[in-house]
Amino acid sequence: MQLDIVIPCFNEEAVLNEIILRVKKILEELKGRKLIDGYNIIFVDDGSDDGTFEILKKFSQKDKSVKTISLSRNFGHQAALTAGLKFSKGDAVITLDADLQDPPELIDTMLQRFNEGFEIVYGVRDDREQDTFFKRTSATCFYKLMLWFGVKIIPHHAEYRLVSRKVLEAFKQYGEVNIFIRGIFPFIGFKSCKINYKRDIRFAGKTKYPLKAMLKFGFEGITSFSVVPLRIASVVGAFVCFITLIASAWGFLAYFTDNTIPGWTSTVLPIYFLGGVQLIFLGLLGEYIGKIFLEVKKRPRYIVKNVLSENDKNNNNFFDSHDKNDKS
Numbered sequence: 001m002q003l004d005i006v007i008p009c010f011n012e013e014a015v016l017n018e019i020i021l022r023v024k025k026i027l028e029e030l031k032g033r034k035l036i037d038g039y040n041i042i043f044v045d046d047g048s049d050d051g052t053f054e055i056l057k058k059f060s061q062k063d064k065s066v067k068t069i070s071l072s073r074n075f076g077h078q079a080a081l082t083a084g085l086k087f088s089k090g091d092a093v094i095t096l097d098a099d100l101q102d103p104p105e106l107i108d109t110m111l112q113r114f115n116e117g118f119e120i121v122y123g124v125r126d127d128r129e130q131d132t133f134f135k136r137t138s139a140t141c142f143y144k145l146m147l148w149f150g151v152k153i154i155p156h157h158a159e160y161r162l163v164s165r166k167v168l169e170a171f172k173q174y175g176e177v178n179i180f181i182r183g184i185f186p187f188i189g190f191k192s193c194k195i196n197y198k199r200d201i202r203f204a205g206k207t208k209y210p211l212k213a214m215l216k217f218g219f220e221g222i223t224s225f226s227v228v229p230l231r232i233a234s235v236v237g238a239f240v241c242f243i244t245l246i247a248s249a250w251g252f253l254a255y256f257t258d259n260t261i262p263g264w265t266s267t268v269l270p271i272y273f274l275g276g277v278q279l280i281f282l283g284l285l286g287e288y289i290g291k292i293f294l295e296v297k298k299r300p301r302y303i304v305k306n307v308l309s310e311n312d313k314n315n316n317n318f319f320d321s322h323d324k325n326d327k328s
């Protein structure tokens with residue numbers, strides 16, 4: 001059993017020594033307990049302009065379990081994670097932030113769950129006391145909105161998770177460029193579980209997600225997984241048309257009760273009605289654009305979990321190179 005750890009880094013020189021120390025200690029201990037046969041710690045240097053690469057280079061040279069992938073520029077957290085995940089050849093892989101906000105000590109529990117048969121183990125931050133009030137509240141609202149828009153997101157789960165090789169192979173089938181990783185894994189399926197943890201404060205350095213980046217990331221998440229915003233135009237349009245009907249009835253009644261405002265019915269009602277009709281058709285256009293949007297992503301239409309067939313043992317091409325590790 002080979003366990004890989006993927007850690008994206010963008011200007012994290014101040015935390016690297018500590019994270020390597022802590023992660024290695026745990027992995028060596030797991031190896032000692034024969035829970036794993038080997039491991040790799042895969043760092044992805046996401047175009048850092050501080051000493052991150054030099055430090056990682058030094059570690060990679062003296063320790064063959066430390067690997068460094070260096071990106072040509074800063075591509076962002078999600079791209080860096082994708083690069084690390086695609087590089088991994090492990091039977092299970094854990095992604096983890098470099099700043100030690102996600103306690104590496106949880107790796108042990110994640111591995112236990114994996115050994116119990118869970119293909120995805122989600123780390124969920126149930127205690128965000130260390131985050132600012134703003135970050136905590138905005139995150140809660142964001143997850144609520146996502147769920148309301150029909151996205152299968154796991155509230156307060158960020159990128160700290162373990163996935164099995166099977167799940168990783170499924171993930172590789174998602175070729176979209178604007179990737180929102182924490183939305184993809186629940187979308188993939190497979191047997192999963194959550195483990196809760198307390199989010200620590202950043203060990204050192206500054207957050208790479210200031211408000212602007214956070215808003216961009218949230219918007220990315222919604223628009224990557226939901227076409228509901230496009231549908232809103234139709235709903236608003238239908239509502240406006242309905243109100244116009246009521247206003248027309250009122251105008252009709254006012255005509256007979258001699259209570260009319262001259263020119264109101266003929267000016268105001270058509271404006272509202274036509275506005276409503278336009279919104280309905282805008283929403284209809286949105287439906288087609290939504291379809292195009294979903295088609296161009298070329299997401300897999302299904303992911304096979306298992307094939308149970310007498311003579312299919314050697315004929316399963318879905319995860320061919322990993323069948324030998326199939327626990328089922």
Ligand code: UDP
Binds near residue numbers: 009075076077
């Ligand atoms: N990160 C990255 N590329 C970026 C931004 C961030 O690789 O463009 C990494 C960063 O080094 C860290 C992780 O993504 O390991 C999460 O970033 P951060 O801790 O700053 O986010 P926060 O926890 O403040 O939301």
Ligand code: MG
Binds near residue numbers: 101207
């Ligand atoms: Mg952080």
